[in-house]
Amino acid sequence: MIRLIVSDMDGTLLDGEGKIPEEFWDLVPELRKKNILFAVASGRQYYTLLEQFAPIRDDIIFIAENGTYVVWRGEELFANPLPLSDARDILRHVADLPGTQAVLCGKKSAYIQKGGILFEEEVRKYYFRLRAVEDLCAVEDEICKIALCNFDGSEKNIYPAVRHWADRYKIVVSGKVWLDVEKLDASKGTGVAMIQKKLGIGPDESMVFGDFLNDLEMMPLCKYSFAMENAHPDLKKAAAFLAPGNTEKGVITVIRQYI
Numbered sequence: 001m002i003r004l005i006v007s008d009m010d011g012t013l014l015d016g017e018g019k020i021p022e023e024f025w026d027l028v029p030e031l032r033k034k035n036i037l038f039a040v041a042s043g044r045q046y047y048t049l050l051e052q053f054a055p056i057r058d059d060i061i062f063i064a065e066n067g068t069y070v071v072w073r074g075e076e077l078f079a080n081p082l083p084l085s086d087a088r089d090i091l092r093h094v095a096d097l098p099g100t101q102a103v104l105c106g107k108k109s110a111y112i113q114k115g116g117i118l119f120e121e122e123v124r125k126y127y128f129r130l131r132a133v134e135d136l137c138a139v140e141d142e143i144c145k146i147a148l149c150n151f152d153g154s155e156k157n158i159y160p161a162v163r164h165w166a167d168r169y170k171i172v173v174s175g176k177v178w179l180d181v182e183k184l185d186a187s188k189g190t191g192v193a194m195i196q197k198k199l200g201i202g203p204d205e206s207m208v209f210g211d212f213l214n215d216l217e218m219m220p221l222c223k224y225s226f227a228m229e230n231a232h233p234d235l236k237k238a239a240a241f242l243a244p245g246n247t248e249k250g251v252i253t254v255i256r257q258y259i
Contacts, residue, residue, distance in 0.1 A: 002036055002259060003205040006063070006192055006218060007251050009042040009049075010175065011211035012228055016247040018125070020052065023252050028056050034259065039063055039195060041188040043147070043174045043214060045110055046071055048128040065105055065144035066172065066180055066214055067191030078194045079107070079142070080186050082169075087143040090169070090181055091136050097161055100150045103127065106141030119149065122177075145182035147174075154179040174214040189217025196221065207258065209243060209251045210235055226254055 007013045015021055028038050039061035040049060046064035053060050061072045070078040082090075091102055101119045104111040110127035112120060113136055124130055133139060150157040158179040162171055170187065172180045188210075196206065207224035210216075211231040219225040219238040227239035228250055236242065244250035 001205060002207050002224065004037050004039065004195065004201045004207070005031065005255060006039045006041050006206070006208040006222065008210040008215050009040060009044060011230060011246050012209050013040070013251050014246060015249065021249050021252055023249065025055065027252060027255065028059050031259065032059050036259065037061060041067065041191060041218065043178070043180060045105065045127045045129065048126055051128045061195060063188055063191035066174065066182060066186060067188040068144040068182055068186045069107065070191045070194060077198060078191060080183055080190065081142040081144055082183055084143060087146060088137045090146050094148060094162070097158065099152055100148055100158055102136065103147040103149070104136050104139055105144045105147055106139065107144065108141050111136055111139050122149065145180050145186070148179045148181065149177050151177050153177065172214045174212060180214065187217040188215060189221055192218050192221050211246065224258070
């Protein structure tokens with residue numbers, strides 16, 4: 001019996017236009033009637049997810065900021081922030097990286113450096129609460145992660161410059177233009193494991209969907225682990241099953257097959 005379903009957002013639940021499929025709004029109430037919890041696991045900010053899922057916000061667990069901030073019905077269930085001194089050290093080291101810009105992802109808000117209009121437009125897709133500041137290193141907040149963006153590709157243009165940090169921080173290529181730096185023990189998988197432990201839900205009762213490398217740690221925690229047809233090759237290797245692509249509403253299709 002499935003008691004918990006977890007889904008990534010971009011490239012997974014969202015369609016080709018980055019929208020939540022219409023069928024989803026009827027699906028979640030149906031799941032709740034069957035005592036099945038739905039959790040959305042995303043690199044996105046909690047406040048962004050809250051806005052996107054406003055009509056059913058009390059029926060969803062939010063695993064935000066790659067698992068570093070988990071909230072259910074307005075209550076913080078789990079947080080795993082970076083020490084502020086570490087966040088500032090990371091910002092200083094990437095400041096001169098060509099074509100790369102940073103988002104400081106805090107609990108209260110996300111923060112970017114003033115002046116980058118095109119970058120700000122991109123960031124606002126993912127961060128509902130966003131402040132442009134003069135100095136990122138002067139920000140006072142609990143920092144969930146630092147998201148780095150390079151429009152020419154994160155895996156090629158950011159990762160080689162920061163991979164030597166792998167013994168100190170978690171380095172995750174989270175999208176074609178995004179790379180996340182967070183605490184070494186941070187991941188969406190940590191968030192899922194915490195929910196399972198808190199609510200007494202086992203791997204055999206859990207289903208998960210993902211498409212990219214920041215979804216990897218969730219796969220072994222759920223017996224019913226699905227990589228999308230459009231997923232990164234390494235995620236397909238880690239998942240037990242393959243789901244139709246996000247443009248084919250693969251998450252909804254599979255859930256209806258099983259539930």
